Amino acid sequence: MSSHQSAAMKNDEWLTPPELLAPLGDFDLDPCAPIVRPWNTAAWHYDLNDDGLAFEWNGRVWLNPPFGREAVKWLRKMAQHGNGIALIPARTETAMFYECIWGKADAILFVKGRPHFHYVDGRRAAFNSGAPICLVAYGQANVKVLQESGLGVVLTITKESA
Numbered sequence: 001m002s003s004h005q006s007a008a009m010k011n012d013e014w015l016t017p018p019e020l021l022a023p024l025g026d027f028d029l030d031p032c033a034p035i036v037r038p039w040n041t042a043a044w045h046y047d048l049n050d051d052g053l054a055f056e057w058n059g060r061v062w063l064n065p066p067f068g069r070e071a072v073k074w075l076r077k078m079a080q081h082g083n084g085i086a087l088i089p090a091r092t093e094t095a096m097f098y099e100c101i102w103g104k105a106d107a108i109l110f111v112k113g114r115p116h117f118h119y120v121d122g123r124r125a126a127f128n129s130g131a132p133i134c135l136v137a138y139g140q141a142n143v144k145v146l147q148e149s150g151l152g153v154v155l156t157i158t159k160e161s162a
Contacts, residue, residue, distance in 0.1 A: 023149040028059025038122035075100035103160035
């Protein structure tokens with residue numbers, strides 16, 4: 001389900017690179033997991049057959065939503081849930097960012113370089129993501145994880161007052 005953009009990518013389902021996941025620790029739920037995956041991203045997975053938006057989310061969530069217009073639905077739910085890390089394109093000027101990240105999330109990590117995602121069989125794509133990527137933390141414990149990950153530069157966000 002996790003779709004990523006690149007002129008060379010002709011596939012809709014991509015795996016998060018293990019080198020991005022490893023420093024982030026264990027997650028309880030991945031509501032956007034690919035159906036086929038050679039490694040787990042969380043203790044529990046919802047895939048396209050389950051519709052992760054339809055279920056309640058519990059615990060610490062890893063969210064690598066489909067890139068594109070549908071991503072905002074997933075980020076709305078993540079902002080409401082408030083505990084996890086999302087991987088999204090670093091398009092900081094978009095309506096989605098203003099609705100779900102700025103003033104809602106606790107921090108953003110701008111990933112060094114452009115990662116190479118993987119095919120569902122585990123092979124690393126020869127081409128990179130084609131866009132800058134960021135990790136978005138919801139919850140202070142996840143901010144600390146990003147700060148200690150060594151994956152890039154972390155910017156903390158002032159939350160909107162209720």
